[in-house]
Amino acid sequence: MRRPGFARIANALIGRVEKASSLDRPGYAADTAIARPAQIAGSPAEKVGNALHGTWYGHPLHPMLVTLPIGAWTLAFGLDLLAMLGVRSRGMERGADMALKAGAAGAVAAAAAGMADWQHTNGRDRRIGTAHALVNSTALGLNLLSIALRGGGDIRRGRLASAAGWACLFVGGYLGGHMVYRRQIGVDHADRSPEPRDFQAVLPVMELEEDRPRRVEVWDENTRQKIGVVLVRHQGRVHAMGARCSHMGGPLDQGWVLKGALVCPWHGSSYDLKSGWPTSGPSTCPQPRYEVRVTKGMVEIRREQEPGDEVVTAADAARQPSMALQPEAAVSLGGRKADEVLFEHHELIRRLFEAIKKTPRDDPQRRDLMRILASELEIHEYIEDHIFYPAVQPISEDVPIAHSEHRQLSDLLAMTLKLNTASPEFEEHLQALHAAMDHHAGSEERSMFREAQRLGDARLRTLGQALESMLEEQRTSRARRMFRDLKIRLLEGV
Ligand code: FES
Numbered sequence: 001m002r003r004p005g006f007a008r009i010a011n012a013l014i015g016r017v018e019k020a021s022s023l024d025r026p027g028y029a030a031d032t033a034i035a036r037p038a039q040i041a042g043s044p045a046e047k048v049g050n051a052l053h054g055t056w057y058g059h060p061l062h063p064m065l066v067t068l069p070i071g072a073w074t075l076a077f078g079l080d081l082l083a084m085l086g087v088r089s090r091g092m093e094r095g096a097d098m099a100l101k102a103g104a105a106g107a108v109a110a111a112a113a114g115m116a117d118w119q120h121t122n123g124r125d126r127r128i129g130t131a132h133a134l135v136n137s138t139a140l141g142l143n144l145l146s147i148a149l150r151g152g153g154d155i156r157r158g159r160l161a162s163a164a165g166w167a168c169l170f171v172g173g174y175l176g177g178h179m180v181y182r183r184q185i186g187v188d189h190a191d192r193s194p195e196p197r198d199f200q201a202v203l204p205v206m207e208l209e210e211d212r213p214r215r216v217e218v219w220d221e222n223t224r225q226k227i228g229v230v231l232v233r234h235q236g237r238v239h240a241m242g243a244r245c246s247h248m249g250g251p252l253d254q255g256w257v258l259k260g261a262l263v264c265p266w267h268g269s270s271y272d273l274k275s276g277w278p279t280s281g282p283s284t285c286p287q288p289r290y291e292v293r294v295t296k297g298m299v300e301i302r303r304e305q306e307p308g309d310e311v312v313t314a315a316d317a318a319r320q321p322s323m324a325l326q327p328e329a330a331v332s333l334g335g336r337k338a339d340e341v342l343f344e345h346h347e348l349i350r351r352l353f354e355a356i357k358k359t360p361r362d363d364p365q366r367r368d369l370m371r372i373l374a375s376e377l378e379i380h381e382y383i384e385d386h387i388f389y390p391a392v393q394p395i396s397e398d399v400p401i402a403h404s405e406h407r408q409l410s411d412l413l414a415m416t417l418k419l420n421t422a423s424p425e426f427e428e429h430l431q432a433l434h435a436a437m438d439h440h441a442g443s444e445e446r447s448m449f450r451e452a453q454r455l456g457d458a459r460l461r462t463l464g465q466a467l468e469s470m471l472e473e474q475r476t477s478r479a480r481r482m483f484r485d486l487k488i489r490l491l492e493g494v
């Protein structure tokens, strides 16, 4: 599919700015001009810098402050438009004036915060930042001009100037969006893997020297990658935090310890060794933390789980009666386990795909098979969403992505149902749906079902029973069948 025209043009223009090395010289000159007085001022300037970055706020301050000029200037623009359409009053004129002034004050604050963040960018990010600042400064200049013109009684030209400023704001906003969403400026760059969930030995404690950061690695099976952790021995205690700096991914293990904090070698963010929170910016975001203990001369670490991320371990599941039934209950419960019920249903769905593919294109049976597939897929998602996923949520990291994949499957199914089963498009869509289903079911079987074993046999059999009865009810209840058929017909566009 072709990319939309607007995005293509904007991308090309932004690409030119990113390549414009002529912006580097004035950019670095301006940077030095700001940095020098700050260095001379020392600690007070550092405090101002931290306030502007948003280290106290826990998020970059700049995006919050830009809402002031955007909101206020848009209000002024709206009031001006109404006036031009003949809806005017003295109060509205005054309102537009005040909005322009409030917006200008907000823009100055936002510019200061943006400038503080921009100083820690380099290369193409810095060039885009420079362009973003220039465009937004033009917007501010035009709005100040508008305030002056309106004050002098030239309302018409005043309105023109602020309208031009509003257009600049739009361009500036687009560039700002590019910096955050494409270039990832201001987003968290730390590795937030919840692994290891149980204490894991990583290094002999004797190998740790006082205040000399040391990198170790743990394995995340889910993302299949190594996660760097930095260990620091400081005043008789060993501390551990993520080795990748949350600001822009700098290597904290190559940093140094100063005033009880670990300093990043890239832009100088300091992280409190005990809490992982930044004590000095530009970072605004805490580092991932690990619990540390020393057993038999080995440093062992365990990830401190983040809110909403708590994934219980096998030991936790055994301790919590709500998670696993008592062993005697397990004996009395026969039947299949939840993962077995779902696996069998996956197999049925896979066979349905094969059957549709084997049926000749012009055979009307294809449509019937397709409806059965649609119905079984819908039932499958329903029973997983209502019974299985909530049960495995505390022990599996896969559930959020599984929900997204269900959505993806139902979107694809809806597209496929609309097509003529004899058409090549149908064939293509069926293939895509099959691949999506294979991926989803496969990853459930390889990962989520395996993790589900931590729930224990008894709990899995109870869940299996619940799944089977819901499956049965979904297939046999007349009301549910009618409702599902109606939905399928609607999706088919009949
Ligand atoms: S990467 Fe910027 S302070 Fe660490």
Ligand SMILES: [Fe+2]
Binding pocket: 381, 384, 402, 406, 440, 444
């Ligand atoms: Fe699923």
Ligand SMILES: [Fe+2]
Binding pocket: 342, 346, 380, 384, 440, 441, 444
């Ligand atoms: Fe499934």
